[in-house]
Amino acid sequence: MGVSGTPRTTEEWTDLQHSTDREQGLRDGAFPGPEPAPDCPDCGLTVDIRPTHYRWWVGLEPDGPAPLLAHTVPPGQRWHLDRDGTAWNAQDHEPGPGECCRISHHLVCPRRDRP
Numbered sequence: 001m002g003v004s005g006t007p008r009t010t011e012e013w014t015d016l017q018h019s020t021d022r023e024q025g026l027r028d029g030a031f032p033g034p035e036p037a038p039d040c041p042d043c044g045l046t047v048d049i050r051p052t053h054y055r056w057w058v059g060l061e062p063d064g065p066a067p068l069l070a071h072t073v074p075p076g077q078r079w080h081l082d083r084d085g086t087a088w089n090a091q092d093h094e095p096g097p098g099e100c101c102r103i104s105h106h107l108v109c110p111r112r113d114r115p
């Protein structure tokens with residue numbers, strides 16, 4: 001926000017971090033604010049609400065009967081969970097062989113347009 005070039009102060013770095021977090025949150029389908037209810041506001045299905053490292057929330061699809069192989073999921077849509085349950089998006093990082101991931105409900109919500 002108003003910062004151009006390499007940030008020089010802690011404040012500029014914080015600003016850059018916050019605007020980057022916001023852009024990433026929007027791109028990832030995450031949302032800010034207090035912890036949301038575990039129901040999708042669009043379709044009413046139950047989603048797995050998780051915090052992200054940038055303090056937004058993401059509603060992940062509940063774990064399916066079979067693990068979802070990360071290489072079958074498009075880049076930027078692969079979510080992983082830390083031990084503490086914090087969700088993070090692997091972005092375009094190439095998954096390792098047999099690596100599994102989660103996807104956000106945002107991606108597959110029956111009431112939303114497909115990306």
Ligand SMILES: [Zn+2]
Binds near residue numbers: 040041045111
């Ligand atoms: Zn939905």
